[in-house]
Amino acid sequence: MLVLSNVHAFYGNIQALKGISLEIKEKEIVTLIGSNGAGKTTTLKTIAGLLRPKTGSIQFNGEEIGNKSAPEIVKLGISLSPEGRQVFPRMTVLENLEMGAFSRKDKAEMNGSFERIYALFPRLYERKHQAAGTLSGGEQQMLAIGRALMSKPKLLMLDEPSLGLAPLLVETIFQLIREINEQGTTILLIEQNARMALMIAHRCYVLETGKIVLADDAKHLLESDAVKKAYLGE
Structure with missing residues (x-):
């Protein structure tokens, strides 16, 4: 459904994405995890047309969208729920x-x-x-x-949906994300609560300083000692 190939993106002279490649299949929940400044929000903004990639390809259902405007991308079926609501x-x-x-x-x-x-x-x-x-x-x-x-998106991108919410509300939001996915909407999720994200996602990519350093089934990463230590506080 969505394929990013060797995407590089900049804010002025500062390089934020350094050759990102990832794939999202239809009806999946895919999560991106990583520390602050790793490039997670930049990845969503680049897919959504809010930031143009300098090099690389972004294809949605076989169509190149890296050169399209944000409104055009919404019309094609990609929608973003931004950080901070x-x-x-x-x-x-x-x-x-x-x-x-x-x-x-x-x-x-x-x-x-x-x-x-x-x-x-x-x-x-x-x-x-x-x-x-x-x-x-x-x-x-x-x-x-x-x-x-x-906008009736085929792909819904969520940037930090649980940020600042009480624990009970966090559970409610994640149940709703799962329900939206079960109704047929593909989801790309960025979430500070890495454990919750990995529990509902099918697959996960781990970002560090603008690069993907790990990619696997979410279940495997949830059990990974390296991921536990770095992102799950264990």
Whole structure:
């Protein structure tokens, strides 16, 4: 579904990605783990068209997307729920969700998406006329994921969905991620809680300073002594 081949990306003169190659297959959950500054968020931004790769190839369903704009990439079926939620605080929950559907024209299909979002996140239905800035952190995270789903993505990218949430809410968010995947959406996940990420993912890539240093089934990495020591606090 998604293939990155030898992708290099820069912020000005600073090289953030140093030859990233990875593959995501349809209906998988793939997680990227690594310390702060390893290049995880940069990888998502580069896939989403928010940062152009300097060299290398990014292909989505056989089509090169490394040269496409962010709106074009959304229309092709890739959506990003960014780190820090970044909801529109003065707009209502409903208006935020509508913003996620900017690329869609079919009203009947959109209504179906609203129903799906409200079924996944009943709290958003209860709060749909409330300003997003007045929601709790957990509710804002649900809204950020719901907004990303409104574009009906084939690939949903989640950047730190559990950041700053209470432990009970973290479990809820991960259950919802699994449910979204079981409904047929492929997921690329960045998550500071590496243990939780590895528990729900099918495969994992480990990044260090802009390079992939490990790639394996998530179950194997969960049992790896090196990964336990470096990323699971054991």
